[in-house]
Amino acid sequence: MDQALEQITDFTVSVRPETVPDNVIEHVTGIFVDSIACAMAARDCPGALAAAKIPALPRGDGGTVIGSSAVATLDMAAFWNTSMIRYLDYNDTFTGGHPSDIIGALIAVAGAHRLAGRGFLSGIAISYEVFHRISLRHRSYRKDHGAIVDYLSIDQGFAVAIATAAGIAHMLDYDRAKTRTAVSLSATNGLPLRASRAGELSHYKGVATAASTRQAVFACQLAEYGLTGPSDPFEGRHGFIEVMEGKAGSMNLEPFGEWAVLRSGLKYFPATANSQIGVWAALKLREGLDLEKVSEIVLHTSRFLRHESGSEPAKWAPTTRETADHSLPYIVAVALLDGGVTLSSYTEEMLSSPKVRGLMKKIKVEVDEKIESEWPGTIQIRATAKMADGSMNEVQASDPKGTYRNPMNREDIKIKFRQLVEPVLASRTDSVFDSAWNIVASDDCQKVFDQLVVE
Incomplete structure (x- = not known):
């Protein structure tokens, strides 16, 4: 039995939106608001421009695109949103990566399903917990002979894909079998190379995790329609541990329980x-x-x-x-x-x-x-x-401003929101900020996303 897959599945299906602590909901609200500000300021980034030119399938309503009324398939909306959130490198930081990249996919899905605000925020919280534990394992730093020895060749998109699938499964209330499949498929097809952020960086650096979230949405759709996934993607034969260490073994994931998301941080300056x-x-x-x-x-x-x-x-x-x-x-x-x-x-x-x-x-x-x-x-x-x-x-x-030991508060986030969003929304900026900050009380999160539309 793949214990890591079972741990993630058990956690994802056991937590209910109403049981997520209020301080966790408040924390992820700040992350959400910060993320949409980053996205709104990057609406013309290369990834978004490319996504806008890829035709949507002419059937039904697509996924929600931040700041746009465009119709896109769910997976393309996830890619589009994540490209914008990620482009300025101004979004959050946590355990070797930027889990707010996941939020683009969760917005696409939550808006399309018109989910309640608290359910959407609890999906973010679930995703962060999974991201943190996968990242700890896949980026397990050791110092040997003065050098860093770890899995630096594998990019953070591996954790992003798995965590995105878990967040969607939680938001859409998948049963255990579907959740397990969605996570398994995301893990099996989620080993992106860190070459995307080495040397002289290309446009792909800004969309690498967007590609991972798109893949995760597709994995969730396959799970919804009955496709089964590998039984042991992490710890079994040819699974993640064997690929990385040459021999199958345990992921030894940190147990779920303490809400690690509370240790995530935001960026005060637009830099890595x-x-x-x-x-x-x-x-x-x-x-x-x-x-x-x-x-x-x-x-x-x-x-x-x-x-x-x-x-x-x-x-x-x-x-x-x-x-x-x-x-x-x-x-x-x-x-x-x-x-x-x-x-x-x-x-x-x-x-x-x-x-x-x-x-x-x-x-x-x-x-x-x-x-x-x-x-x-x-x-x-x-x-x-x-x-x-x-x-x-x-x-x-x-301990720079924005880290969990020196956190940005609501007013800090509002100042950043104004700097990024006011050029786009002008006089509506403060009212949109207030609405986004209070999304937990909304019975339909799409009503909040609609306020970001500018065309």
Whole structure:
């Protein structure tokens, strides 16, 4: 018996919307509102433009598309929504990924079925719990001989697909057999390569998890109509563990019980989660600093942060926003020069700016063993600026705004919502925010989604 598959299935079918604690519902409400803000600001992203050109099947009502009255199939609506949520890299962060990518698919399905708001929010909560546990296993970090040894070749879309299927199964009240099949099919066909986010990043980086959510919706549809799935996708012969470790074995999933979603975070700045701490360190370092007299800046941090955002040559010469928002040297240089990072930090003019490029050349990223020993419990950077006269300026920053130890509250999220949504909804922005924040009380969540439509 595949214990991991049984654990996920048991949890998904046992939780009822009314039994999800109110503090969990409040937390996922903030994630939902943050996610639709990210989507509304990226309505013209490459993934959305491509999805809009793919014809919908001419039958029935399709899935809900954020901010649009377009008719799309359920799986394409999931892809479309997720592309928008993900594009700006401004959405949430949790256990090695961005589970709010899942929300695009849940919106597509919940809107099409006109589900109650609490049921939709509990679907998000279920998804996050599954995502967290799969991510812990598939990205099980160990430090051997000074190197990270884990499943870095497999992208977060693996966990996204499985968690999306669980969330949909919960929202639509699948029985145990259908839930088990939906999760199994999503796992069996959900091993995307992390090549999507290596080197000079392409448009696909922004839609990789969108492809995973689309696949999960299709898996759920197959399960609904009676297709059966593999019995042991995780722990059996040729299952996930055997593929990754050479021998079948247990996933050893963290038991369900404590609501891990409460430890998820949001992004205060539009940059990869790994680089958020770099912005805060730069803001502290720039106080009273004469950048013209800086000869070198060293960012001392964890091995993971260096590996992900400060180890490849492309990170010192970004030519696309997809690479720039994953580049610690770029993020830090912009923050030092401009006092922050905004969506306008990724224009072609900024990417080619001689000032930014010149400052980046002075930046080094090194592993600090003390910081490494405290990661991931504490996210830190110690930034040192060496001046032309030999003097040194040093600051330390930890736990950036938006992490669960330093969370963004409703007002923080509202400010971000206004920044992202007001250019689209103008005077309706605040009323839409209030409606979205109160979706838990809605008997039909599509009524809330309808308020986002702009054409």
